[in-house]
Amino acid sequence: MKKFFKNKKRLLFICLIVMVSLTACSSPRGSDGKTKVNEIITSETFEVQKKNVNVTEIPEEMQAEYENLSDDDYITIEATSFGDAMNTGWFNGLIVWPIAQLINWIAGKTDAGFGIIGATCLIQLLVFAFTVKSQVSSQRMQMLQPELQKIQNKYAGKTDDRSRMMQAQEMQALYKKNNISPFGSILVMFIQLPILMGMYYATMRASSIVVGSFGGIDLSMTPLAGLQNGQISYIIIFVLMVVFNFLSYKIPQWLQKHEKKKQHIKEKKYAQPKQSGGMMGNMNMMMYMSTAMIAILAFSWPLAMSFYWLVSSVFRVVQNLAVHKFFISKKTA
Known part of the structure; x- marks a missing residue:
């Protein structure tokens, strides 16, 4: 059993399979990139124009209700209760629904962009509170x-x-x-994966995102659509997301080198991790592959998801610096 849990690639693959099965491979968005009208999560009754949602890739009995409406006509969406969400699966009820409603609540007092920022920071703080020991172990593991x-x-x-x-x-x-707990990073993975998937679906289904914006930027559009329309703000957010995602992985390694330099630690050649193999090589490979995969997928994500990933990556950068300053440096001082 221990050998199984030590194989992080196998564990990550199984986690992804579990998450895909939980979400039933369904997408809240249609082929036109718009959120399906029956997938919207809202905290109160609101209206949305037909042209802003997908009404063609929903159950047939619902399509008849909207087929005679013009694109400029408004569709009334009733508030989504916890029971409604649970009826579609416990993953939607326990994870997606609360996140979407948190985004809606914050966005209702500000705008859609701040809804994502506020929800992301609160969720990341909650995750950090439960996994701080595991994350400290993970950074110490890199030092070793x-x-x-x-x-x-x-x-x-x-x-x-x-x-x-x-x-x-x-x-x-x-x-x-x-x-150090060698299984610390596994706990972080198990907690973060469902939340990551939940946030992915929540940013597409929250009513405040479907009809909202951030500083005039439509968060329901994709970076690719923004590029095609010549809107530079979409590309700026996309590039910042990729850069900070890379930094969130790379900074722990830089901090490790800084700590050794500060302590005047000189490693002999045989003690240095091989860049082409071994643990450090695998970590670097996963870092580059993960960043490349996120960059490719993000082109077809709604900008809201890219914005979430940007905020989350910035939070992880700050978190890594804080963990190093208050837990790692003090330990080695």
Whole structure:
């Protein structure tokens, strides 16, 4: 069982499969990029023009209700109750509905953009409160990569049971000495994945996003549509999202180097992690692949999701700096 949980790639794959099954591979948006009218989550009754929603890729019995309306006619959407959300699945009821209603509530006092900013910061703070120990362990784990690599090199090529047992014991002793839980990042992954998926659906289904904007920017459009229309603001948000997403992964490594430099730690060649392989190599590969994948997907996301990812990435950058300053640096001082 421990070997299974140590394989993060396998665990991540299973988490993704679980999340896809939870969401039933359904999309709240139609092929025209507009939110399906029956998927909108609202805290109170409101009206939306037919041209701003999708009414063709919904159940047939509902299509007849809207087929005689012109594009400029308004459709009345009733408030979405918790019971309504639960009837479509517990994932929608327990995760998507609360996030969408939080966005709506904050947006009702400001605008759609601040709704996303406020909801993102509150959710990230809540997640951080529950996973702070795990995230500290994750950063300390990165600080220990050279020592872990040294142990791995020591037993490289030795496949007998005794060598494997001694390697495991030395690694466990290193974890214990530095107060690290090797499974800390797994807890963060399990908590963040459902929230990430929930936020993805909430930004497409929240009524404040469907009809709202941020500083005049329509958050329901995609960066690709913004580029085609020559709207530079969409590209600025997209580029900032990619940059800060990359920084959120890279900063812990930079902080690690800074900490070693500050402590005048000089590593011998055999103790340095190999960039082409090993733990550090895998981390870098996942970082680049993740950033590239997000950049590709974000072109067809509604800008609201890109905006959420930007805010979330900025939060993670600040969080990494705070964890390093108040937990890592003090520990090593």
